[in-house]
Amino acid sequence: MIAWIIIIILISSWELYNMRKKDLKKEKVILIFLTLLSLFMVFIKSKYPYDISIARFALDLFGLPH
Amino acid sequence: MLAGRQKISLKQALLIYITLFFSPSIRFMPSYTAVIAKQCGYLSPIVPFIILLPVIILLNKVFMKHKDKSLIDIYYHSLGKTAGKALLFLYVLWMLLITALYTRYYSERLVTTVFTQTKIDIFILVMMVTIAYVLKSGFVVIARMNEIIFPLISVIFWSLAIFMLPNFKIDNITPISYLDIIPVIKAGFGISFLWAYIIYILFLSDIINDKENLMRQGMYTLTYLTISSSILVAFVIGIIGYSITAKIPLPFMDAVKIVSFFDIVAKIESVVVIIWILADFILISTFSYIILHLLKSIFNLEDERHFINIFLIILYFLAMLITSSKIELEAFSYTIGIAGNFLLNIIIPYIVLAIALFKK
Numbered sequence: 001m002i003a004w005i006i007i008i009i010l011i012s013s014w015e016l017y018n019m020r021k022k023d024l025k026k027e028k029v030i031l032i033f034l035t036l037l038s039l040f041m042v043f044i045k046s047k048y049p050y051d052i053s054i055a056r057f058a059l060d061l062f063g064l065p066h
Numbered sequence: 067m068l069a070g071r072q073k074i075s076l077k078q079a080l081l082i083y084i085t086l087f088f089s090p091s092i093r094f095m096p097s098y099t100a101v102i103a104k105q106c107g108y109l110s111p112i113v114p115f116i117i118l119l120p121v122i123i124l125l126n127k128v129f130m131k132h133k134d135k136s137l138i139d140i141y142y143h144s145l146g147k148t149a150g151k152a153l154l155f156l157y158v159l160w161m162l163l164i165t166a167l168y169t170r171y172y173s174e175r176l177v178t179t180v181f182t183q184t185k186i187d188i189f190i191l192v193m194m195v196t197i198a199y200v201l202k203s204g205f206v207v208i209a210r211m212n213e214i215i216f217p218l219i220s221v222i223f224w225s226l227a228i229f230m231l232p233n234f235k236i237d238n239i240t241p242i243s244y245l246d247i248i249p250v251i252k253a254g255f256g257i258s259f260l261w262a263y264i265i266y267i268l269f270l271s272d273i274i275n276d277k278e279n280l281m282r283q284g285m286y287t288l289t290y291l292t293i294s295s296s297i298l299v300a301f302v303i304g305i306i307g308y309s310i311t312a313k314i315p316l317p318f319m320d321a322v323k324i325v326s327f328f329d330i331v332a333k334i335e336s337v338v339v340i341i342w343i344l345a346d347f348i349l350i351s352t353f354s355y356i357i358l359h360l361l362k363s364i365f366n367l368e369d370e371r372h373f374i375n376i377f378l379i380i381l382y383f384l385a386m387l388i389t390s391s392k393i394e395l396e397a398f399s400y401t402i403g404i405a406g407n408f409l410l411n412i413i414i415p416y417i418v419l420a421i422a423l424f425k426k
Contacts, residue, residue, distance in 0.1 A: 059394065062402060
């Protein structure tokens with residue numbers, strides 16, 4: 001988990017630095033949103049490594065057998 | 067000579083379309099058609115041809131009418147900017163989900179066939195790193211790589227078809243009667259979303275040149291896909307029979323394992339795994355590029371390349387979180403996957419293109 005957080009923050013910081021040079025404002029907002037989303041996914045995957053299944057959730061939602 | 071260095075030709079785009087058709091079709095088509103259409107499963111690919119032919123005609127007419135517009139612009143033009151963007155965002159979410167699904171299938175396949183003792187995330191990570199490196203160079207590089215990968219896949223596929231001939235039993239794909247018409251149509255509807263991936267490819271129409279040839283080249287491509295898929299299903303059912311094809315997870319692999327050409331060529335399933343990985347690479351990288359391209363258009367971004375790394379990290383986690391078992395994965399793609407693809411790739415494009423054709 002820690003390794004992933006470090007990788008994500010390093011990549012995002014590097015991209016934000018590049019965006020600042022080009023003055024890309026909208027891109028910065030979207031990158032921050034995607035970074036937060038990826039950190040949330042890291043948290044979910046670490047906390048519940050085998051419990052979460054998007055496919056199962058979708059199948060249950062539509063009442064389909066699995 | 068292409069007008070811009072960052073553009074690809076229609077021929078390159080259609081070759082990518084054929085390559086990304088390969089991986090899901092050999093995994094999904096034989097077993098799906100065998101379950102529904104039984105011994106006549108190989109006739110099912112005719113149905114998607116009939117369904118998709120009007121889409122090609124509509125696309126051609128719309129591109130002729132709006133010569134300077136891309137397919138994304140046509141969506142905006144037909145539905146209005148806000149509704150068009152909302153619909154395209156739905157496409158982004160759906161494509162993200164199916165790209166994660168294909169990524170998971172790619173690694174599941176490697177773990178179940180060759181590397182049974184290896185962890186699944188290793189293969190996903192390797193694929194993501196490779197795609198990140200390639201996507202940085204733009205879509206032209208993927209198109210050129212595919213110009214090498216496509217002939218390789220085609221040569222191996224058609225060679226396998228020839229090698230399978232001695233094991234082929236005509237009794238397995240007969241009899242055919244009028245009672246098979248409905249199951250064949252049902253199976254045909256289920257597999258037609260694979261043909262409809264042309265819509266995804268044409269989301270890149272602003273970087274595709276000579277779209278005026280779409281009618282002719284699109285027809286050739288549809289015909290090629292229909293013939294090759296019919297042969298694929300016919301050989302799998304013809305070798306192992308429809309009842310076994312319907313029950314096993316990778317029937318094409320099992321059909322290939324049986325291949326022995328006069329005892330000279332044997333154990334060629336490893337070759338299939340290689341071309342399968344290559345096809346998956348083109349599939350996942352193309353879909354990833356299309357998602358980023360759609361995001362660029364929806365949010366009016368100047369440069370989408372800054373998102374490649376973080377997007378692929380999200381894709382990695384999505385592929386890991388999409389399912390906890392292969393049974394769920396298959397249940398999802400056989401039900402919601404087919405329905406969602408049919409809605410977004412066939413019904414909605416029909417409506418949008420029809421509006422674009424009549425709207426001034």
